[in-house]
Amino acid sequence: MKSKQAKKGESDVPPGAVAGTLETHTSDIANFIREEISSPPVLIGHSFGGLIVQSYISNMMNKRSSDDWPSSADSLHPELAGAVLVCSVPPNGNSGLVWRYLLTKPVAAFKVTMSLAAKAFANSLSLCKETFFSPEMEDHLVLRYQELMKESSKLPLFDLKKLNASLPVPSIPRNSVDLLIMGASNDFIVDAEGLTETAKFYQVEPVCVEGLAHDMMLDCGWEKGAHIILSWLNNLHNDRAA
Template identity: 20%
Template sequence: MRGREWARPVRPVRREVLEATPGLDEGRPPLLFVPGFGHGAWAFAEHWLGHAAERGFSGYALSLRGQAGSGPASEATLRAYAHDVVQVAAGLPRQAVLVGHGAGALVVAHALARYPARAAVLAAPVFGGWVTALTALRRNPLGTLPALFGGRLRCSRVQLFGRELPRDEARRHLSRLGRPARRAQWQLLLGREPEPAVGDPPVLVLGSPEDRVVPRSALTRAARRYASAPLLFPGMGHDVMLDAGWREPIDAILDWLEKERSGSLSPGGSVRGSYRVG
């Protein structure tokens, strides 16, 4: 029993959820995609939702409150974000796989303590803490410094995307980025540890060794938390779902889930492809 949940319930808000479903339902678990701060469901609708449906997986992408098409929430917290994920997941037709990107991976980690997910995927996870803040400040001082004083965290093209993504496409994505809530931004920097996941679901961590937001050491630490090693996709930026090589990470995720469905997957299980582990 969580007394705080009863004493101070999260305020309801309109949630934007985009979806893509396969023509034939073969009983695969649905995927719920959770974007990072400043992003919305559109970031997954660009490529990953449709591709998952083509491979037989129903995909749902949530815009966190205050982002994209969801209702305004200027004082949203990590707790409110996790609440929204749990509520949407609970309304899906089957036990869902939670897929979080960036700070959305931290939201998913918190949601796992309240929702018995079939599995979880943490893509380029930003788990916060002062080490992450200092890394961001060193690599992107002009974009990070305002966030330390309640302003907007701004990421550049070279942080989010690899060199192969055309400039005009990168600009289009950057123009859609919103402003995360100040309280949630601060909570990300403080880095409160998520509680243990309900039911010990398998968790896959992936990212790029060239990510200028999440260093490789942070990927390794996140994966060790779940007794696994990260899958690495060289040549990509932080936004692996929007970068030029977007197909490779989502295929790795779906390959991994196919192994999980067959019962042969361990938390650090390998999948086919040209990416590498560790």
């Protein structure tokens, strides 16, 4: 995948059975930043995208600690101004979430498996809404996003067995990267324990947005999450300018 194509939504479908690995997705982001971004950016990752951002941060910190830094960091994983993890899969992957759901909420576990692994969300309005959105979300909006998600989900993002075998992502020193870790109170996929797990891993206080579901950036009331991110970005800018 070429980064110039990626930013236009014109990426070719990879030849394999899955879109890539944690390493290749991380490298794609690094390549894009090197080619297109002139100053340290803030990465925002949602769901499994949050896990990719975590991988990027770990690689960046690993290069920062190497003997030939900063040259190696500049060439491989450029520095970030910060990162935002939104309803992110925890550093240990989704296996803990799956087992917890199976033991405590088996019906929800079945629905999540059908919706995501079996792609049933693509053909069921009610399941799509329950998985990704709040009950108050209007059906015509759910249908619109359902169609867009179908088009963007031609391949699984990962081989989950191989992914989980490579986790957890390596830890980083406390306060080495500015992080905002957000969750949603009505998240059907990443529960409160998953949010807490990620926050504890990075020793950051999490923010749980009330009344929003997993796809909070599309959900009705998305402004709540957007305002939190914008406020955090403004504070980050002011701190870096001071």
